[in-house]
Amino acid sequence: MEEWINGLILLILAIGHFELWVTFINRTHALPIHEPTLKKMRHITYVMLLGFPLVLFGAVGLYSPGVLVGGEWSRLSFWWKPVFVLCVLGFLGFLVSVFRHLFYRVPRLQTESHSEMIDIREKLGHELIGDGPYHYLAGLPFNEIFCVEFSRKTFVMERLPAAWDGLTILHLSDLHFSGTLTRDYFGELCRIAGESQPDLIIFSGDLLDEMHCLDWLDETLEQLEAPLGRYFILGNHDWNQQSEQIRTALTRRGWMDVSSQTLQLEYAGHSLLIAGTEVPWMGEHPVLPAQRGEGAADFLLLVSHTPDNFYWACSQGYDLVLAGHTHGGQVRLPVVGPVFAPSVHGTRYTSGTFYRKKTLLHVSRGVSGIHPLRFLCPPEFSLLTLRARPVVET
Known part of the structure; x- marks a missing residue:
């Protein structure tokens, strides 16, 4: 004994x-x-x-x-x-x-969540594994890399103008074009995402792992459209590639770069500020117009590749933060959950929704990764619906 x-x-x-x-x-x-x-x-x-x-x-x-x-x-x-x-x-x-x-519980501001699992390989009916890095991992038994979760989440936002009630945002992250998963995989995924007809599209970084895949944009992200625009930042894997060439290719296709800056647009009589940060890999945190003595926007949205910028965003008063980078851990163990997550907070903000000091954070598990391996952690893209808090009559 x-x-x-x-x-x-x-x-x-x-x-x-x-x-x-x-x-x-x-x-x-x-x-x-x-x-x-x-x-x-x-x-x-x-x-x-x-x-x-x-x-x-x-x-x-x-x-x-x-x-x-x-x-x-x-x-x-x-x-x-x-x-x-x-x-x-x-x-x-x-x-x-x-x-x-x-004991993780979603914040009360997330009032609805529905998911649809889409097996891209079964849907297209042909092989989707190319000859890119670590391609042998994609064919392993029980790998969920081709079974993508299309999640639809509804958030009640405290400062959202009533005129924007029902505003929808398509959140994409971590595509990791490398040739390991073929162009058809990403093309079909973007086609399905586009059918949701969002008002706004956000891509939160990590587009490429191999520069020769840059021309895939024509059949993937370029086909997405939204009346309020398409906005992007880059991630650490883009930083390891030719980041300025990637940035130029996206902007030429009508995507708006918000890295280290803020863009303010008027919609239904109110102002929406969209800012982006690629810290710690590139650039600096954006400076809010109110900090420069200019007029404040009605709603502040930050796009950050890593959730590690969450606490900074809270201190700046952002209403909503959209991030990726951690891939949900990619492999989750029963009971234990995610183990590996590239974050200063470890697995604390690996994926899901979090709330702190009036700032809501949504972390996407992303679509792919340089290592095409998923277990109990399927790839994800999300349609987020923002609802205004009802006015309580007294």
């Missing part, structure tokens, strides 16, 4: 160690570090994730002091003790992450 208890302790320590390295990889991938360096970091992390449990169970469990075969913890070498303290702290962090996932 004692050996079983010792085995459980070693397992807890191994999980804690795993959490520490996951924390390291999540936080570093939220920083402006180029992909070659990040790739080296990932390789080191994989070695540590696999190697430490083997050393732990072999050295401590079976060899010295051999707690799995009758040995005593008191014989443990001193240098193991600080390592175990760190592992315990890591395990506590793991528990916090799991409980936060299990």
